[in-house]
Amino acid sequence: MTARPLRVGLVCPYSFDHPGGVQNHVLGLAQHLRAQGHEPFVLGLGHAELPGALAGRFTSAGSAVPVRYNGSVARVRFGPGSAARARRWLAAADLDVLHVHEPLTPSISILALWAAEVPVVATFHTATPRSRSMQLAGSTLRGTVDKIDAGIAVSEPAARVVRRYLGRDPQVIPNGFRWAEFAGGGRSTGGWRGGDHPRLVFLGRVEEPRKGLGVLLEALPAVRAVHPDLEVVVAGTGQRALPSWVRRETSVTDAGKAALLAGADVFVAPHTARESFGIVLLEAMASGAPVVASDLPAFTSLLAHDRDAEVGVGRLFPTGDAGALSAAVLEVLAARDVVGAERGRRHARAFDWSVVGPAVEDVYRRVLEPAAPRVADPADGARDAGLATARRSAS
Template identity: 50%
Template sequence: MRIGIVCPYSLDVPGGVQNHVRDLAEALIAGGNAVSVLAPGEDDREHPAYVVPAGRAVSVPYNGSVARLAFGPISATRVRRWLASGQFDVLHVHEPLTPSLSMLAVLSARGPVVATFHTAITRSRAMVAAQGVLQLVLERITARIAVSELARKVQVEHLGGSAWEIPNGVAVARFAGARPLPGWPGPGGAIGFLGRYTEPRKGFDVLREAWARLAPARPGLRLLV
């Protein structure tokens, strides 16, 4: 199959959605499919052969974080050009309700569209104000995927539909040969935190409060961030 995948976030910075898109693309290619990924990114940066950079992204506060997105007339032109040249059997977009390449791709697509929703956003004034546009986008989607129960709940309660719950895939073979850091976890055990700890939604403050309770009762317990 010829499969087009759209990532809304810049591949020049690390992130969960970006990693998911890369892993998915490589798994589909390994299965014999022809895959092209469109994503924000600098043209002069080095990218995998299957990636088509859509130009510079701008930083936008979104869902308690800062996302690097591409949107506007130039981006729309690049999306249409990519779709025309790709002649995809199916288009797979991520976070299509974010003002981004994904939304532009859905609005320009002429074939089957699969959409994956990653975030668990709550209903807001902005969502209500944009309901007409969001509904137009949703009507063009053939099948919806939510990576978690919370993400699926948004579809049911706020967007008038549902989605198949399919968690993010993990390329476990990459980690099969991993070895613990020297001295870890230690005789007292260890807790690991992986994520952007400066963002409240990642939960580091919750872990810090839990640590204050656990540490006195667990001598030798260590925390790795």
């Protein structure tokens, strides 16, 4: 890494008033960079209260507008006013390197990219094969793509989308998280992790069909037929009618999420589409909760089932198949596999910011010092470490 601290601009195209995976990743990376002595500055939409040493380092480019985008609702902002704010922010921050996230989304990331006069690193989060923004970029935004000095994809499925439409080969660096914040959950010494009754947890925006809550609700009667005392917790934002026996948590703090996962006997991720990573799966595994997830490419890759299904962590079921989901949940509750849970903890640790953050810093070093050698891809290291651990545990 360069000897001096770097001034790094991080741009998120989505509103911080409605937290999501990209927003959390940007804030987590900013915290890591500041802890390493760098000077991170964040440009985003809405409002964000950055903690501790990051206080005062967030600049808002204005409020966001909800629009239908890539089959979902994105809260973005685009226009001359936002472009002017991006230019003023760039001038005031006096950056060494600009790091834009989802650089081709019609929002402030692309506006900052257009205005940049410093080296640019771009992280691609989208893993949707039919992404409209990527299709458009590949055909009409070649000059914009050429401004990117180094590309990062958060998963191999996301990297395939970049290769397909942009003809670039990004380095795969996974999303990071703070493993220790979730690893404090107590190990079960008898009974269920959730107390006197088994506990199943779902976490996600309940009104968004792709999060798969409908699939889970269809699967639950079969599970409750075997475990009539099952406690079902649905946590996350949004409004949706739910059965009376479902416990609803509408506002979950970071500490509350960690506590909820620490008491989960099974965590279910029944998502049906457009997932590029799956950080909540890692949070659940770090807490020691067994994970049951749909076999979306991103989840398959994250749980290390793409290389050797015999030693992957967690359990996968065919996406959208409620019967297979109920069977997988029943198997997990019957097995109560403490060894498998510990294997999941170790696998998740490979995605801690202490591993992921230095890999991102290395990309900054290479765009500033092009002759510098590239270090090993941490995504490969994380997957290899998880597989090696799984093999040792299975033997």
